[in-house]
Amino acid sequence: QVHLVESGGGLVQPGGSLRLSCAASGTRFSSVTMGWYRQSLGKQREWVAYITAGGVTNYRSSVKGRFTVSRDNAKNTLYLQMNSLKSEDTAIYYCNIFGATPDENWGQGTQVTVSS
Numbered sequence: 001q002v003h004l005v006e007s008g009g010g011l012v013q014p015g016g017s018l019r020l021s022c023a024a025s026g027t028r029f030s031s032v033t034m035g036w037y038r039q040s041l042g043k044q045r046e047w048v049a050y051i052t053a054g055g056v057t058n059y060r061s062s063v064k065g066r067f068t069v070s071r072d073n074a075k076n077t078l079y080l081q082m083n084s085l086k087s088e089d090t091a092i093y094y095c096n097i098f099g100a101t102p103d104e105n106w107g108q109g110t111q112v113t114v115s116s
Contacts, residue, residue, distance in 0.1 A: 003025045004096060004107035005107055014086060020036070022034075032098075035048070039091055040088075049080065062088070066084045080095075092109040095107065
């Protein structure tokens, strides 16, 4: 069963940057597409970005050009560099195998708050 630990969240002013990390275990990390998700208060969890085993990336339109997903297969770690942050980016951020369902194992997430 996959085990995920997200970190790197915090409070940042609009226009600021944060880098999130996700340490994964219990899966063949280098062989799977990994994704970042987020859940805002009162909303459903949504995908933010994903990166394939081969390094191909894709982003939801609202973060394209501001966020960058990357991975270090040697460290079984996924990253999300977030620049030009906006208040609407405020959410709890999670990582998981891309396509994971709500019933599958998820980490605790990391809180990102964008506020002046």
